[in-house]
Amino acid sequence: MAQVPKVHLAGGLEICRILNGMWQVSGAHGPVDPERAAQAMESYVNAGLTTFDMADIYGPAEEIFGRFYSQVKTRSSSPPPVQAFTKWVPRPGSMDRKVVEKAIQRSLDRMQVDTLDCVQFHWWDYNDKRYLEALGHLADLQQEGIIRELSLTNFDTKRLEEITGKGICISSNQVQYSLIDRRPAVHMERFCLDHGIQLLTYGTLGGGLLTEKYLGRAEPKSRAELNTASLGKYKNMVDMWGGWGLFQELLAVLDTVAKGRSCSIASVATRYILDQPAVGGVIVGCRLGVPGAEHIEDTLRSCALELRPEDVSAINGVLQRSRDLMRVTGDCGGEYR
Numbered sequence: 001m002a003q004v005p006k007v008h009l010a011g012g013l014e015i016c017r018i019l020n021g022m023w024q025v026s027g028a029h030g031p032v033d034p035e036r037a038a039q040a041m042e043s044y045v046n047a048g049l050t051t052f053d054m055a056d057i058y059g060p061a062e063e064i065f066g067r068f069y070s071q072v073k074t075r076s077s078s079p080p081p082v083q084a085f086t087k088w089v090p091r092p093g094s095m096d097r098k099v100v101e102k103a104i105q106r107s108l109d110r111m112q113v114d115t116l117d118c119v120q121f122h123w124w125d126y127n128d129k130r131y132l133e134a135l136g137h138l139a140d141l142q143q144e145g146i147i148r149e150l151s152l153t154n155f156d157t158k159r160l161e162e163i164t165g166k167g168i169c170i171s172s173n174q175v176q177y178s179l180i181d182r183r184p185a186v187h188m189e190r191f192c193l194d195h196g197i198q199l200l201t202y203g204t205l206g207g208g209l210l211t212e213k214y215l216g217r218a219e220p221k222s223r224a225e226l227n228t229a230s231l232g233k234y235k236n237m238v239d240m241w242g243g244w245g246l247f248q249e250l251l252a253v254l255d256t257v258a259k260g261r262s263c264s265i266a267s268v269a270t271r272y273i274l275d276q277p278a279v280g281g282v283i284v285g286c287r288l289g290v291p292g293a294e295h296i297e298d299t300l301r302s303c304a305l306e307l308r309p310e311d312v313s314a315i316n317g318v319l320q321r322s323r324d325l326m327r328v329t330g331d332c333g334g335e336y337r
Helices: 034-046 061-075 097-111 130-143 157-165 188-195 229-241 244-260 265-274 296-304 309-319 325-329
Strands: 006-008 014-016 018-021 051-053 083-088 116-121 147-153 172-176 198-202 279-285
Touching: 014 018, 014 083, 014 279, 018 296, 034 061, 061 083, 061 097, 083 097, 097 116, 097 130, 116 130, 116 172, 130 147, 130 157, 157 188, 172 188, 188 198, 229 244, 229 325, 244 265, 244 309, 265 279, 265 296, 265 309
Parallel strands: 018 051, 018 279, 051 083, 083 116, 116 147, 147 172, 172 198, 198 279
Antiparallel strands: 006 014
């Protein structure tokens, strides 16, 4: 079994470069059995995939982690190291210390931990500058030992520069980054490299579109075909990027590379992003507790895979014919604002 590579964040926390994404338990991808989902997490940990990514708005995600972690601690006096990332996604309103403390305490209670390994902060409206106030309080809680790593989600380069300029140390920024959406490479990559900030990427497999399942397939358009939140979201990105015809060309090239390396299209797509500068880790969504939906072995193959220069050149030959998403949607996170 491939060794899962690790990386250290700015505050010293060591995490896996492949993170287990838990948006899939939010309810937007089908029904979830919390008990079965918690039990399924153990398979990932046993495989060395010990870093989980969730959010306060991902339905029962934090509670599922809390259930799992409580069970692990009960069974063993020395449980395996597990890293639990969450997000705070507040609604517009007051961002005084009590509001921030209440939100963080809620996550602590749900996850059944004394310290949050990483809080990734999201903000909907840049015109409302209270995000700076909220981050100031989060930084104070970090100094008090309640939060280990302070990070961002879906912030653009301009705001990332503004925040770090205020003296707030940011460990990572979680952004969409895939063969379809390469906006982080335009501006953010350089800034992150210069400031020791890791990019944690989601959407790297396009919600499952970047797999053999869609190679040679007619364009899915109906809700019945795009039956999860991820498929609908990333099909829209494909449309903006260049359309289904060009996407099929990309899948064909990825399939050729994958067959030559005895792996899957998903492994190639994941490895390509892992190899990009400033990328600390790739988040791969997990359908926890759903029979037949576990892809641990496939995920591990991307850890050992090494793309050859000719592989990268063939892939880039398709990518260079796509649209510039920076012009279409703006910098990272622009599609949410």
